[in-house]
Amino acid sequence: MLPDNVPADLAQPTHAGPLATAQTQLAGAIERLGYDAGMHAMLATPRREINVAIPLRRDDGRTELFHGFRVQHNVSRGPGKGGLRFHPSVDVDEVRALAMWMTWKCAVVELPYGGAKGGVAIDPRLYSQGELERVTRRYTSEIMPMIGPERDIMAPDIGTDAQTMAWVMDTYSVNKGYTIPGVVTGKPLEVGGSLGRATATSRGVVHASRAAIGEAGLELSDVRVAIQGFGKVGSNAAVFFAEGGARVEAVSDEYGGVHRSGGLDVPRLMDHVRDTGSVVDFDGGDPIDNAALLTLDVDVLVPAAVEGVISSQNAADVKARWVVEAANGPTTAKADAALAERGTVVVPDILANAGGVIVSYFEWVQAQQAYWWTEVEIEQRLEERMLHAYSAVAEISRREKVSLRDGALLLSVQRVAGAHRTRGLYP
Numbered sequence: 495m496l497p498d499n500v501p502a503d504l505a506q507p508t509h510a511g512p513l514a515t516a517q518t519q520l521a522g523a524i525e526r527l528g529y530d531a532g533m534h535a536m537l538a539t540p541r542r543e544i545n546v547a548i549p550l551r552r553d554d555g556r557t558e559l560f561h562g563f564r565v566q567h568n569v570s571r572g573p574g575k576g577g578l579r580f581h582p583s584v585d586v587d588e589v590r591a592l593a594m595w596m597t598w599k600c601a602v603v604e605l606p607y608g609g610a611k612g613g614v615a616i617d618p619r620l621y622s623q624g625e626l627e628r629v630t631r632r633y634t635s636e637i638m639p640m641i642g643p644e645r646d647i648m649a650p651d652i653g654t655d656a657q658t659m660a661w662v663m664d665t666y667s668v669n670k671g672y673t674i675p676g677v678v679t680g681k682p683l684e685v686g687g688s689l690g691r692a693t694a695t696s697r698g699v700v701h702a703s704r705a706a707i708g709e710a711g712l713e714l715s716d717v718r719v720a721i722q723g724f725g726k727v728g729s730n731a732a733v734f735f736a737e738g739g740a741r742v743e744a745v746s747d748e749y750g751g752v753h754r755s756g757g758l759d760v761p762r763l764m765d766h767v768r769d770t771g772s773v774v775d776f777d778g779g780d781p782i783d784n785a786a787l788l789t790l791d792v793d794v795l796v797p798a799a800v801e802g803v804i805s806s807q808n809a810a811d812v813k814a815r816w817v818v819e820a821a822n823g824p825t826t827a828k829a830d831a832a833l834a835e836r837g838t839v840v841v842p843d844i845l846a847n848a849g850g851v852i853v854s855y856f857e858w859v860q861a862q863q864a865y866w867w868t869e870v871e872i873e874q875r876l877e878e879r880m881l882h883a884y885s886a887v888a889e890i891s892r893r894e895k896v897s898l899r900d901g902a903l904l905l906s907v908q909r910v911a912g913a914h915r916t917r918g919l920y921p
């Protein structure tokens with residue numbers, strides 16, 4: 495439960511969605527750590543939020559209005575860091591939850607950042623590139639006072655990509671009067687992006703999976719994998735799992751899925767997706783829907799889409815021994831408890847999908863120094879950081895006899911609270 499001195503709209507999220515899950519997770523960590531209500535309120539409440547209206551002139555001359563948000567959950571350990579999401583279901587509570595998870599994620603992998611997130615409630619598939627560019631530039635201009643390379647650094651998330659980041663960077667830079675690549679990460683290479691950034695989240699997911707199954711003495715070639723969500727993260731994870739020798743038996747996207755016992759031919763599947771835009775109708779397997787995929791008899795289940803897909807409705811039917819959370823918040827708090835009871839090992843989002851923000855950090859460091867690393871350097875440092883963070887979380891979980899999620903939260907909440915205490919209060 496939240497302490498009394500937390501604003502009413504945070505204490506009662508508008509729906510039992512991601513914010514409720516994030517607050518329940520935090521409350522559990524606070525209780526274990528024995529922190530007081532004041533510290534709880536500080537960590538439960540975003541430092542800063544902005545809510546903007548974004549008018550768009552459509553290509554046909556009509557005007558349409560969108561709502562956008564940027565939330566800085568915590569900036570005690572460094573500038574805010576986190577993605578920008580374009581999705582029709584974006585609302586302020588979702589962005590608050592995602593910003594809080596960014597705080598814990600950056601702390602768990604020891605990046606010198608706080609947590610932030612942005613979102614615009616728009617379905618990007620329904621708009622032209624020109625329209626998306628105008629929305630991005632207007633959003634950036636509205637939130638301009640809040641962002642900057644030492645203040646709050648954006649990156650891609652669902653519905654946005656390297657091109658979106660280039661527009662953000664350009665809008666910000668033109669307004670400041672000089673080029674400032676460090677205001678965003680996940681940029682195209684030609685404007686200061688980093689090698690390895692586009693696939694970093696997926697590589698990190700596979701490193702985390704390898705570490706988790708390794709604890710049971712297994713290797714990638716021993717496991718069958720199902721991936722729910724076939725966007726940037728899920729599709730590249732399928733490639734890296736297959737390259738590592740795992741059998742990727744099922745994948746799905748928002749339109750449907752495909753399943754083949756013994757493993758799908760991932761390179762051929764990727765060609766099909768490139769040609770048709772979906773995994774549906776791939777001739778190398780049988781159709782399967784999203785719900786059935788989540789409860790398939792596989793070893794590793796990788797939710798790689800949106801929040802809340804593993805809930806109390808289906809948690810009891812999840813058969814995978816490991817759930818590796820490539821998405822942010824795919825498991826509700828209730829489902830998490832149910833999975834833990836059944837001995838399912840959940841590698842939590844704030845650890846499993848941290849590869850993206852780790853290479854974002856590398857990109858930001860490179861931009862600040864104007865000195866670029868090789869792909870090999872980036873891949874090695876990413877792997878080192880992922881494995882180091884995994885070991886630290888696994889150790890604390892063993893010591894405290896808690897799940898990997900609770901271990902990761904204990905570690906990160908402690909780090910953020912430590913920064914608060916050391917800095918003290920002003921005035």
Ligand code: GLU
Nearest residue numbers: 576577649651850851854
């Ligand atoms: N959107 C990604 C995430 O949720 C990356 C964030 C970043 O690189 O700042 O972790």
